[in-house]
Amino acid sequence: MRDTKRDGAPWHADAEDLRAYARGELEAPRLWSVDTHLAACASCRQALAEAGEPLALARGWERLDAELDAPRPGLFEALLIRLGVADHIARLLGATPVLRASWLGAVVLVLATTVGAVYAVDSPMLFLALAPLLPLAGVALSYGPALDPTYEMTVVAPLHGFRLLMIRTVAVLVTSLGLNGLATLALPVYGLRALSWLLPGLALTATGLALTARLGPVLAPGLVGGGWIALLTVAATASHGTPAPFTAAGQGMAAAVAVVAAAALHRLRDRFDVSPAHSPFSEFSPFSDSARRSAS
Template sequence: MTWHVSEEDLRAYAQGELAPPVLWSADAHLTACAPCRAALAEVSDPVALDAGWERLDAELDAPRPGLFESLLVRLGVADHTARLLAATPVLRGSWLGAVIAVLVLSVVAGNVARTAETPTLFLALAPLLPLAGVALSYGPALDPTYEMAVVSPTHGFRLLMIRTVAVLVAGLGLNGLATLALPGYGLRALAWLLPALALTATGLALTARLGPVLAPSLVGGAWIALMLAAQAAHPAGGEPLAPFTAAGQGVAAAVAALAAGLLFAVRDRFDRSGPFGRSGPFGRFRGSAV
């Protein structure tokens, strides 16, 4: 080894004053050079030396931001918020691919078997996708990035809203693109939007009391039961099912508004002790978060 860290740089390293890129070169060199480590020990105290190695460990362990995260930061989103958004599980390729597959199949079915005034299968499935996406975006049982989300400097309710907005933008966007593939139905193909908002808002509002798994499961089950009951009331087809009529859309809008109000009223439950144990629905006490 023909190059060694100078004594001046070793002293600066020991005092925590050595700046990149010389710092990185010194870190890399010291891992392989016993003489330089011995020289470093002579000019530093143990506390300063430990701090230097801790800096090296932090640098090596720091995750590299992806393209989406880097773009959010460039747009002015805070670093920790951008990381939470980029790490949202349902924004990964597997979830988006599954959603696209479901939408494609329902759109094909709506265009091929056009026996009713509305694409019933598409309208029944589309509201469930945002609900499922939001449910999979938080909570220790479903979110693989849960620990990172827990230690983020963000209140529980704000974290929930960040993840929800990310999911809704992706889910509603894909639903909207699928709607464009059903031009023959006109505006009737948009009848999924209000039910989707109603289901998502209701699931979020009930999460504060029932948890991030049971609440959306019950809401999704109730929607499926409603669709089955509506189908049984019109077995011959030919007319829109009750949830997709003008009256049904009005009810969905009212439910969405009421659920949003309830969610706002119980927002503090996401930051303090509650029926989820000592830590609220996110698994730990977040009252001191900034």
């Protein structure tokens, strides 16, 4: 680009070039030419400012629209972010159904009622039988289409399915075990015996997750929970003292089951990453073929 015509009249940058320059879309060598010309031409600098104002205004409205449309983090999600949890992890945890007030309130009510019953009958067995089932139920409800409003989005999200499962599992376990631990503090007269729910709880949760890869998110925890109740029934009938699951041998067995189930879960982890049509949760999806047939 030259600054003067042959007849001596000044050259100016083309209006289209100035608009492209303002948008950041002008390419070399025209970009270099306009850059050089703008350094010496006040008239073109004024034209560039006028061309850039509508663009800046439009971009400002776009940013405002994006801010207004962006979902607002809830109290729990905002707290996680403040504690240093990554934004996308906090969003996943905030959408976990069992970490909401309704679930937590129900768990607190159940534990409080159970602790009251323990004091009434002067035996911790009711609490020890119930406490291991709470983390199992919480994890079962935290991943799958039954109660998760974000299930379909998480299935197609570019996130490792097993990683998502583990993120929510750890969150639910921390919450459930924390509430169980607080309830245990309300039973100080039973000492360490009041903590004998912990290893069975971990064993039930790990077993339920491992079986979920093959049986789905409803049948697997249902079978595990039913098996636990049946085991306690048999143990209580066969023993006049402490039921076997809460003895030293029973605790060792629960720890072994937890380790074996965790190893099996790790081995089956790829089953949580298959396509939605073949996932262990697909038959319960509201968009699955079986669901559509049932609805019709």
